[in-house]
Amino acid sequence: MTARRPLVAGNWKMNGLSTSAAELERMIDAAGPVASAGVELMIFPPATLIARLAARAAGTPISIGGQDCHARPSGAHTGDIAAEMLADAGAHAVILGHSERRTDHGETDAVVRAKAEAAHRAGLVRVVCVGETLAERAAGRAVAVVARQLEGSVPDGATGYDLVIAYEPVWAIGTGHVPTAADILEMHAAMRALLRQRFGGEADAIRLLYGGSVKPDNARTLLTLTDVDGALVGGASLKAADFLAIAAAYV
Ligand code: 13P
Numbered sequence: 145m146t147a148r149r150p151l152v153a154g155n156w157k158m159n160g161l162s163t164s165a166a167e168l169e170r171m172i173d174a175a176g177p178v179a180s181a182g183v184e185l186m187i188f189p190p191a192t193l194i195a196r197l198a199a200r201a202a203g204t205p206i207s208i209g210g211q212d213c214h215a216r217p218s219g220a221h222t223g224d225i226a227a228e229m230l231a232d233a234g235a236h237a238v239i240l241g242h243s244e245r246r247t248d249h250g251e252t253d254a255v256v257r258a259k260a261e262a263a264h265r266a267g268l269v270r271v272v273c274v275g276e277t278l279a280e281r282a283a284g285r286a287v288a289v290v291a292r293q294l295e296g297s298v299p300d301g302a303t304g305y306d307l308v309i310a311y312e313p314v315w316a317i318g319t320g321h322v323p324t325a326a327d328i329l330e331m332h333a334a335m336r337a338l339l340r341q342r343f344g345g346e347a348d349a350i351r352l353l354y355g356g357s358v359k360p361d362n363a364r365t366l367l368t369l370t371d372v373d374g375a376l377v378g379g380a381s382l383k384a385a386d387f388l389a390i391a392a393a394y395v
Contacts, residue, residue: 304349
């Protein structure tokens, strides 16, 4: 099986002002041990901070990404940001289809897929998010829902270099609740199998992250499960000490 490099990514969501540069500074200062252990680190700040933080993070173990992009490269789309603009600002990656975008902005799988194609066009790594609601899990439909999202949101021709999948159960985000190890194992195995059907052997190079209430005290349990190749961290990524303590699960 292809060795997949662990990836610990921090999604700052709509948090962060210019003063947050100091938190990135602390992360850069303390990232050495996890970086030496081979862990890849990414921070996804709000769009207003991308250029500043990307300039600071250049040449360090931390890369910077955006939280969304538009599908088109330019045009009359007030308030939107093209993938090319993210790349131009120094972004290396972009999160797409986060459940908060799917809910707050009505993003469908087709929209997410179009954005993922745009991100590829701009040379960005795509971190495509999928995950079921509590009602869907209670109805026994979690795997089917995620399979449908994966099928609809991930473009053809994806590789381990340009695609990362983040499984984030909606009910685990910001709640302190996490799925059982058995449920995560089942979901990640199902996602890997689906990716193999579509991409053959290349599927073994695509990293599958878990996200939803990942904290320093549960990181080792969650992140060392089979087919869990890292984490997409929300709240705990706002503090350097917590973020790096999570990444230390791989040290
Ligand atoms: P929390 O880690 O705050 O639960 O958020 C997870 C998330 O949505 C990351 O994208």
